[in-house]
Amino acid sequence: MKLHHIIEAQQFNSSTLLYIFDTAFEMEHVVAHGGTVEFQKRIMATLFYEPSTRTRFSFETAMHRLGGRVISTENAGEFSSVAKGETLEDTVQILNGYADVIVIRHYEVGAAKRASAISKAPIINAGDGAGQHPTQALLDLYTIRKEIGAIDGLKIAMVGDLAQGRTVRSLTYLLSKYQDIKIYFVAPTLLKMKEDILEHLRERNIWYTEETDLDKVLPEVDVVYQTRIQKERFGDRIADYEKCRGVYVIDRHTLSLMKEKSIIMHPLPRLDEISMEVDSDPRAAYFRQAQNGLYVRMALLSAVFS
Numbered sequence: 001m002k003l004h005h006i007i008e009a010q011q012f013n014s015s016t017l018l019y020i021f022d023t024a025f026e027m028e029h030v031v032a033h034g035g036t037v038e039f040q041k042r043i044m045a046t047l048f049y050e051p052s053t054r055t056r057f058s059f060e061t062a063m064h065r066l067g068g069r070v071i072s073t074e075n076a077g078e079f080s081s082v083a084k085g086e087t088l089e090d091t092v093q094i095l096n097g098y099a100d101v102i103v104i105r106h107y108e109v110g111a112a113k114r115a116s117a118i119s120k121a122p123i124i125n126a127g128d129g130a131g132q133h134p135t136q137a138l139l140d141l142y143t144i145r146k147e148i149g150a151i152d153g154l155k156i157a158m159v160g161d162l163a164q165g166r167t168v169r170s171l172t173y174l175l176s177k178y179q180d181i182k183i184y185f186v187a188p189t190l191l192k193m194k195e196d197i198l199e200h201l202r203e204r205n206i207w208y209t210e211e212t213d214l215d216k217v218l219p220e221v222d223v224v225y226q227t228r229i230q231k232e233r234f235g236d237r238i239a240d241y242e243k244c245r246g247v248y249v250i251d252r253h254t255l256s257l258m259k260e261k262s263i264i265m266h267p268l269p270r271l272d273e274i275s276m277e278v279d280s281d282p283r284a285a286y287f288r289q290a291q292n293g294l295y296v297r298m299a300l301l302s303a304v305f306s
């Protein structure tokens with residue numbers, strides 16, 4: 001399986017997803033046995049215009065574990081010539097002369113697609129504003145498959161900042177490729193899931209509902225996918241942010257309403273939307289989910305370089 005640019009969740013079909021999940025599972029063993037030197041002559045550039053902990057570190061760890069090398073700027077806006085006014089296109093053009101793959105996080109929707117239009121080296125979208133985060137969605141699905149055992153027939157509640165959340169957008173696109181999925185979108189009125197995603201689900205006859213009451217859906221679902229209310233996406237709409245923050249908090253009460261075999265996921269970082277008292281419950285899957293990011297990104301890099 002050969003992958004080139006990884007830009008949006010819609011580009012993956014069922015057989016590619018299966019290949020990625022199988023390879024990610026093999027990568028768990030590769031990591032356990034100390035890595036490989038398969039890609040020792042390959043170089044990955046990480047170009048991040050927005051902050052990150054998991055995505056950048058897991059991509060860079062993935063490349064090191066595969067035996068490759070990394071060049072990086074964790075704050076491209078400040079520490080690259082973007083600070084002098086260089087365009088994304090010019091920066092990517094230059095990196096094409098140095099790196100074999102370029103991982104980009106940017107604050108503008110469509111930035112990775114713009115980069116891919118002029119880049120011979122594969123571009124991997126590590127999050128483009130409120131657009132998409134396809135590699136996060138892949139690790140989310142991998143986690144669901146590992147924890148629940150299957151994706152077909154899944155009932156999932158996506159909770160929180162659905163209007164501005166790129167992870168829930170990408171995850172919904174991927175879930176729509178499976179059978180008998182039920183999606184419960186739980187959000188404050190100001191942060192409801194966008195119409196383009198709902199239309200996509202209607203076109204594919206995927207069951208969904210929109211709710212404001214989280215307690216009502218908790219006994220129904222296999223997965224509670226909590227998200228952070230993203231202050232940085234509100235701009236000067238501080239009053240709107242204040243209205244939305246703290247509306248949904250996962251705590252002991254939440255656990256008491258959830259199924260025994262269900263799980264809680266979160267792309268992280270979290271603020272106060274999951275209480276720390278939940279961390280020790282076996283249903284708290286979010287740290288295992290972040291760990292899976294390493295294996296899935298190793299699988300993706302491996303497919304890019306194959």
Ligand code: CP
Nearest residue numbers: 052053054055267268
């Ligand atoms: N889930 C995620 O994208 O986390 P980071 O912002 O820390 O990369």
